[in-house]
Amino acid sequence: MLKFTKLTLEDIRTIKKYFPYSANRICDNTIGGAVMWRDYFSVEYAIYNDTVIFKAKVKYYNEITAFSFPLGRDVYGSIEKIIEYCQINELPVAFCTVTCEDIKMIESVFNNFKLQKESDWSDYIYISSDLVSLSGRKYSGQRNHINYFKNTYDDYSFEEISKENITDVKNFYVRLSSDLIFTNEIAVEEHHKTIEVLDNYDIYNLPGGLLRAGRDIVAFSIGEIINDVLFIHIEKADIKVRGAYQMINNEFAKHFVTDDITYINREEDVGDEGLRISKLSYHPHEIVDKYILIMI
Numbered sequence: 001m002l003k004f005t006k007l008t009l010e011d012i013r014t015i016k017k018y019f020p021y022s023a024n025r026i027c028d029n030t031i032g033g034a035v036m037w038r039d040y041f042s043v044e045y046a047i048y049n050d051t052v053i054f055k056a057k058v059k060y061y062n063e064i065t066a067f068s069f070p071l072g073r074d075v076y077g078s079i080e081k082i083i084e085y086c087q088i089n090e091l092p093v094a095f096c097t098v099t100c101e102d103i104k105m106i107e108s109v110f111n112n113f114k115l116q117k118e119s120d121w122s123d124y125i126y127i128s129s130d131l132v133s134l135s136g137r138k139y140s141g142q143r144n145h146i147n148y149f150k151n152t153y154d155d156y157s158f159e160e161i162s163k164e165n166i167t168d169v170k171n172f173y174v175r176l177s178s179d180l181i182f183t184n185e186i187a188v189e190e191h192h193k194t195i196e197v198l199d200n201y202d203i204y205n206l207p208g209g210l211l212r213a214g215r216d217i218v219a220f221s222i223g224e225i226i227n228d229v230l231f232i233h234i235e236k237a238d239i240k241v242r243g244a245y246q247m248i249n250n251e252f253a254k255h256f257v258t259d260d261i262t263y264i265n266r267e268e269d270v271g272d273e274g275l276r277i278s279k280l281s282y283h284p285h286e287i288v289d290k291y292i293l294i295m296i
Helices: 009-021 031-035 075-088 100-107 128-133 137-152 166-177 185-199 244-256 273-281
Strands: 044-047 051-058 064-067 094-098 113-117 123-127 156-160 208-213 216-226 229-237 263-265 286-288 291-295
Touching: 009 031, 009 044, 009 051, 031 216, 031 229, 051 075, 051 094, 064 094, 064 291, 075 100, 094 100, 100 291, 123 128, 128 244, 128 263, 137 244, 156 244, 166 185, 166 208, 166 216, 185 229, 208 244, 216 244, 229 244
Parallel strands: 229 263
Antiparallel strands: 044 051, 051 064, 094 291, 113 291, 123 263, 123 286, 156 208, 208 216, 216 229
């Protein structure tokens, strides 16, 4: 039977090799997606036949225990092991964050199930070259903000986050967040995990960049590269500095997108109307829906 272990920071080295097996480009199949949200969703993991399986409590769906779509060399064998685990432990067979591609594979094992769309947790995916160039009329608003920033702060600079400047980044975020009011538990958790990532930047080992206006940091972003996708896990900017968000978005893309990166995943809006408007304003190439799948 599968043996699950609570996911911790120390497990990053163990699980990271499995994420490139993901074929659907969703942010859940990343270090940032799995590890940053491990406490919020009570994530545990098991390794079966060189395949990783995550188990979680789906807080927005009646706290149901559900499993991720397996990542590794033995997907079908792992699905059968999940079914066995649920039968032994008298749990419903449930999968979370499954995409249409995942559903097609699950159907080959069993096809008697119901689906529930995971509202507010769809991923916004963009063509990387669009966010690098911001060309065309549809990006005129972003370009206006960027031009204002460049004209106002002609001494701006972008640099990668490193051990030499990580303390400055954390100090900036602490100052920035001291003025924020977190209105829901998702925002609170995201705040705590942003601090955790900055405190353990060497363990997470993710690419990051910061934006300065003169000597002062006004924005930073931290992401992840898996296969042909650049994921954006954290993006923070001083809203009092006009154009800071648009600049860090564009500079991060220009710095980390290579010829091998076709897409940028800016992740979910988690039901936040402001985030939804912002993500839509960048004209996503695709919005990837995810589902809860329950065997019946």
